[in-house]
Amino acid sequence: MSTTRRVVIEPLTRVEGHGKVTIRLDSAGEVESARLHVVEFRGFERFIQGRPYWEMPVAVQRLCGICPVSHHLAAAKAMDGIVGVDELTPTAEKVRRLMHYGQIFQSHALHFFHLSSPDLLFGFDSDPATRNVIGVAGAFPELARQGILMRKYGQEVIQATAGKKVHGTGAIPGGVNRSLTSAERVELAADIPRQKRWAAEAVAIARDYTLENLAFATEFAAFPSNHLGLVRPDGTFDLYDGVLRAVDESGEKILNDVEAGRYADVLVEEVRPWSYMKFPFLRELGPHKGWYRVGPLARLAVCERIATPEAEAARVQFDEAMGGRPGTMSLAYHWARMIETLSAIEEIEQLLDDPDIEGDDLVRKGERRPESVGVIEAPRGTLFHHYVVADDDTVMRANLIVSTTSNNEPMNRAVESVAKKFLTGTEITEGLLNHVEVAIRAYDPCLSCATHALGKMPLVIEIQDAGGRTLAEGKRNS
Amino acid sequence: MPRPRIATASLAGCFGCHMSLLDLDEGILELAELVEFDRSPIDDYKEFQGRCTVGLVEGGCANEENVATIREFRRCCDVLVSVGDCATMGGIPAMRNLVPLDECLQEAYVDGPTVHNPGGLPPGDAEIPRMLDRVYALHEVVHIDWHLPGCPPSPEAFQAALTALLSGEPAALPPGLIRYD
Numbered sequence: 001m002s003t004t005r006r007v008v009i010e011p012l013t014r015v016e017g018h019g020k021v022t023i024r025l026d027s028a029g030e031v032e033s034a035r036l037h038v039v040e041f042r043g044f045e046r047f048i049q050g051r052p053y054w055e056m057p058v059a060v061q062r063l064c065g066i067c068p069v070s071h072h073l074a075a076a077k078a079m080d081g082i083v084g085v086d087e088l089t090p091t092a093e094k095v096r097r098l099m100h101y102g103q104i105f106q107s108h109a110l111h112f113f114h115l116s117s118p119d120l121l122f123g124f125d126s127d128p129a130t131r132n133v134i135g136v137a138g139a140f141p142e143l144a145r146q147g148i149l150m151r152k153y154g155q156e157v158i159q160a161t162a163g164k165k166v167h168g169t170g171a172i173p174g175g176v177n178r179s180l181t182s183a184e185r186v187e188l189a190a191d192i193p194r195q196k197r198w199a200a201e202a203v204a205i206a207r208d209y210t211l212e213n214l215a216f217a218t219e220f221a222a223f224p225s226n227h228l229g230l231v232r233p234d235g236t237f238d239l240y241d242g243v244l245r246a247v248d249e250s251g252e253k254i255l256n257d258v259e260a261g262r263y264a265d266v267l268v269e270e271v272r273p274w275s276y277m278k279f280p281f282l283r284e285l286g287p288h289k290g291w292y293r294v295g296p297l298a299r300l301a302v303c304e305r306i307a308t309p310e311a312e313a314a315r316v317q318f319d320e321a322m323g324g325r326p327g328t329m330s331l332a333y334h335w336a337r338m339i340e341t342l343s344a345i346e347e348i349e350q351l352l353d354d355p356d357i358e359g360d361d362l363v364r365k366g367e368r369r370p371e372s373v374g375v376i377e378a379p380r381g382t383l384f385h386h387y388v389v390a391d392d393d394t395v396m397r398a399n400l401i402v403s404t405t406s407n408n409e410p411m412n413r414a415v416e417s418v419a420k421k422f423l424t425g426t427e428i429t430e431g432l433l434n435h436v437e438v439a440i441r442a443y444d445p446c447l448s449c450a451t452h453a454l455g456k457m458p459l460v461i462e463i464q465d466a467g468g469r470t471l472a473e474g475k476r477n478s
Numbered sequence: 479m480p481r482p483r484i485a486t487a488s489l490a491g492c493f494g495c496h497m498s499l500l501d502l503d504e505g506i507l508e509l510a511e512l513v514e515f516d517r518s519p520i521d522d523y524k525e526f527q528g529r530c531t532v533g534l535v536e537g538g539c540a541n542e543e544n545v546a547t548i549r550e551f552r553r554c555c556d557v558l559v560s561v562g563d564c565a566t567m568g569g570i571p572a573m574r575n576l577v578p579l580d581e582c583l584q585e586a587y588v589d590g591p592t593v594h595n596p597g598g599l600p601p602g603d604a605e606i607p608r609m610l611d612r613v614y615a616l617h618e619v620v621h622i623d624w625h626l627p628g629c630p631p632s633p634e635a636f637q638a639a640l641t642a643l644l645s646g647e648p649a650a651l652p653p654g655l656i657r658y659d
Contacts, residue, residue: 013522016493018543022605039543039606040490043574045590046582062570065494065630114500114520132521134510145504152503165501166494166630167659264591271587271595274603280592287594386591399591434522448492 003027007423009433012440014115014132016066017447021436023419029426034419036412036440038277038447045398053082053389056398057171060385063402064449066110068167069103069158070378070403071449073240074385076171078374081261082389084366085174091359092175097240098351099161099170100376104239104344105199106154107379108296108337111444112202113147116334119438120209125431146198150341153188153195157348160184175363182358189352196310196349199342203314206335211321213331219421221330221414221439224249226282226291227298228406230377233257235304237315237343239377245302246282246292251325255282260375263384269401277447280406291409294381295443296336301326308350311343330414330442337444378403380444402449414439482531482644485516485555489544490571490613491537495562496520498630499534502637513644530555532643536562536630539614540571543607552620557643560616563629563658572613579611624649628657 003026010020018040024032048059056075061068073096080088088096118131121140130138137144155165160180162168170176180188210217226249230242244263246255258266269278270287281290292298300319306312318339322328327336351357374385381403388397418439422432488496496519500506516530517523533555539545552558563569574582587593587600616622626639626649635655642649 011519011524013519013524016519017488020605035605037603037605040541041609042490042540042571043577043582043586046585047573047577059570062492062494062629065492065497068492068494110497110500118522128522132515134507134515134521137507137510144507148503148506151500155501164659166497267592268594269590269592271593271597271599271601273597273599273601274605276601276606278593281594397591401592448488 004032007428007433009436012437012447014118014437015441015445015447016064017445017449019440019445019447021415021440023423023436025423029424031416031420031424034416034436035274036408036415037275040447041276045400048395048398050394052393053079053387053395054173056385056387056395057173058167058169060400061167063400064446065166066446067103067107067379067449069099069162070376070383071385072162072168072171073100074374074376074378074383076173076374077241077376078372078385078387079173081372081374082369082387083173084369085364086366087364088175089359089361089364090356091179091361092363094351094354094356095161095176095179096171098180098348098357099158099168100240101344101347101351102154102157102161104154104379105341105348106151106158108341108344109147109150109154109202111379112206112334112338112341113144113150115444116441117143117147119434119441120334124435124438125429128430128434131434146201150195150198150202153191157188160188172363174365177362179359179362180357185352185358188348192345192349192352195345196342199338199345200310203335203338203342206338207314207317210329210332210335217329217331220435221418221442222328223413223417224326224328225293225410226254226285227301227326228255228282228292228294229299229302229382230260230375231257231303237299237303237306239299239340239344241376244375244382247302247326249326249328251301254285261373263373263375263401264386264399267384267401269405275408277405277408279408280401281409292406293410294403294406295333295379296340297327297333298381299377300336300339306339306343308343308346311339311346314339314342330410330439333442333444380404380446380449381406402446404443404445404447404449407443407445411440411443411445414442481512481514483514483516483528484532484534484640485526485530485551486518486520486534487536487547487551488519489535489537489547489565489616490540491562491564491569493519493536495536495565495630498633499636501633503633505633505637509640526550526554531557532640533558534561535559535565535616537564538568538571538616539610539619541607541609545610545619548616548620557623558620559624559626559639559643559649560622561626562631563627565616566625566627568613568615569629572615575612629659632657
């Protein structure tokens with residue numbers, strides 16, 4: 001007789017998108033298994049087939065409202081290739097980079113202050129009624145306000161470059177459709193000193209949290225892994241463009257600076273029956289050894305330096321704390337994420353200081369090509385957009401590997417490790433279950449992004465109106 | 479007098495409407511002084527804590543779980559608002575309504591250039607909800623009191639709609655705040 005007990009955390013909260021965790025315990029209260037399931041799907045890769053290629057930067061960004069700029073730019077980079085443009089005008093490249101750094105800044109601030117800070121400030125098992133950004137505003141009003149205004153600044157940078165804070169239209173195949181006005185440039189530049197100071201303070205908060213809780217953090221969802229990210233050909237950190245590099249747990253290169261367009265030669269995604277999100281791995285190493293982390297922790301593991309001074313100093317300190325090796329602690333993601341936030345505001349400062357940002361040479365044209373890949377470092381990790389376009393300018397095939405998908409295996413390992421360590425042989429409380437969510441939140445998953453692929457058979461469902469009349473009946477094939 | 483309660487949810491959407499609500503910036507803290515936030519993905523209430531004056535739901539219905547959630551919102555909220563183009567019309571996710579499902583499954587889980595799937599079957603497990611035959615706008619599933627269009631609706635539109643609804647007025651927005659992008 002089976003006496004397995006099933007514990008479910010659903011819906012996951014303070015993460016973007018739809019996921020749930022199931023934990024199975026045996027009769028002795030030992031955790032047998034724990035899984036993160038992604039429970040929604042969309043179908044973008046198929047339903048955009050037949051659409052004109054120039055729609056991709058605006059259509060596909062509807063995958064995600066938190067990081068729409070990432071999809072907007074990855075699709076636009078792919079479309080640069082389709083229209084035969086290998087190098088943008090200086091203004092176009094800089095406007096796009098400014099948009100991207102604005103996005104990194106707002107998305108990281110949102111994640112740290114709005115979504116994760118309640119766990120770090122109040123404790124994982126604090127009262128769920130105040131474990132949110134309003135609760136933070138009550139207890140730490142200045143900090144909450146700072147977080148809100150940092151996110152606001154990033155959104156304003158996006159608005160100036162994309163025309164709109166959420167789902168903008170600034171990037172087009174071969175360039176951009178706008179640059180900054182002098183007034184926009186002056187206004188954004190005026191707030192730089194304050195934003196830089198706040199970003200540096202946020203690095204200090206995340207650093208101190210990690211160092212003060214180091215013993216705990218090395219026991220909480222900590223495990224070695226491979227790491228993957230883009231770097232410039234000389235190994236410098238770059239969030240907009242570069243070559244693919246992966247390192248193993250000791251920091252040895254296992255993917256040695258592969259041109260991003262060759263991603264399909266080196267990466268594969270495994271399908272497992274219990275989640276709509278696939279499990280990527282490095283082809284050469286196979287599914288058991290080839291899985292890897294992406295995002296802030298991984299980017300600091302693969303890069304050799306950051307180009308801007310304050311973020312580089314913070315990186316050196318981070319690297320020392322990690323013992324000069326790639327990070328193993330899921331909780332160290334927060335610190336790495338704030339270092340990236342600091343680097344983003346330093347980049348924004350430099351771009352606002354550059355006259356090209358007001359230039360009017362916006363678009364280039366070239367010879368049409370049938371196929372192209374656009375890769376970018378989204379806030380949550382490396383993002384791949386790959387399109388094949390027919391002679392009539394409609395999309396024939398599309399393949400998307402979104403950032404969060406690459407962290408699927410690491411997040412599942414984090415969930416299992418926390419469940420086994422904290423839930424075994426004890427009364428399972430809400431606070432303990434929040435520990436599992438804290439481990440997931442460290443990766444800042446975007447489960448909406450990750451569910452672009454379509455799956456599963458349809459279900460029989462009867463849809464009724466408020467008066468009980470049947471409006472429609474669905475079918476199920478399986 | 480207890481403060482009115484607001485609940486929010488994101489179904490088959492992208493979370494962008496929630497982002498636009500957060501684009502009220504400091505205004506979100508002012509709103510929190512006037513209302514009590516109930517069940518929402520931005521806090522840790524996983525179930526309704528009480529009867530809500532207003533429910534804001536972004537995204538349409540694409541699976542059985544979305545349907546259960548919107549029905550629960552209908553039961554627990556006095557005024558239910560479909561927020562954004564996905565909730566009001568199905569939006570971009572409803573583009574899948576034009577495509578045979580078998581082709582989608584084949585593309586995503588078997589034929590894709592980076593798929594590794596020796597079994598050749600798409601995901602299927604008791605733990606993941608079953609999909610609907612197509613994506614539905616929310617008003618096709620339950621009665622909706624107000625529609626707030628836009629991709630996403632602007633923070634000003636949220637502000638105007640909430641101000642009206644919380645004081646029991648109709649959420650009749652001026653033309654400048656209504657858009658379908």
